[in-house]
Amino acid sequence: MLLRRLEAYGFKSFAEKTELEFGRGITAIVGPNGSGKSNISDAIRWALGEQSLRTLRGTKMEDVIFAGSVNRRPLGVAEVSLVFDNSDGRLPLDYNEVTITRRVFRSGDSEYYINKTACRLKDIHDMLADTGLGRESMTVIGQNKVDEILSSKPEERRLLFEEAAGITKYKQRKREALRKLEDTGQNLIRVQDITSELE
Ligand code: ATP
Secondary structure, three states: OEEEEEEEEOEOOEOOOEEEEOOOOOOOOOOOOOOOHHHHHHHHHHHOOOOOOOOOOOOOHHHHEOOOOOOOOOOOEEEEEEEEEOOOOOOOOOOOEEEEEEEEEOOOOEEEEEOOEEEOHHHHHHHHOOOOOOOOOOOOOOOOHHHHHHOOOHHHHHHHHHHHHOOHHHHHHHHHHHHHHHHHHHHHHHHHHHHHHHO
16 A cells, blocks of 8 residues: 655644655655754654654644744644545555544644544544554554564564554454443443432
């Protein structure tokens, strides 16, 4: 599945609306230190739903919004869209092109969109589960990540294999089903209490 295009506005150093087209094959991004190369991979991670501030190299989610420069005022919103070529149908949507958009405001409100239709973060995670772009994926390998994987605990490393093997989705669904069972169990106990009080 090819990432065709990245569009960013107000994300970290991208104060202007910026569009990057990716062709087939290898794309290399070069530039001086601090020019924003890593901000591009941060933007990809972020739009895919990354929640970890450490991974995004920030301390609060607001840090992803353009904070201003000598000549420019800070912005109030950050938005990143990733346009995927889905002609191979890897994403479970009936479209040849799928756009994932994430937007965050300084108030902390977040919005997610799939093909310009508002959705939940969960919908994005569900759509990406088992495509290799999911939460624990190795799609974006940052500096020090290789060392981190080699020195990670076996349980942490197992998560990577589970994502690659395509079972993460089922584990997620199992967790949700168990939670619903637990809620239903609690409700049953409450109903039993009420009926015994009434008897
Ligand atoms: P290196 O080659 O040293 O790894 P790089 O090209 O990968 O550098 P990045 O780390 O992507 O650079 O970008 C860092 C730049 O992004 C810094 O100049 C920093 O001020 C700017 N930056 C990060 N967050 C924001 C923000 N919220 N608002 C404005 N600028 C930001």
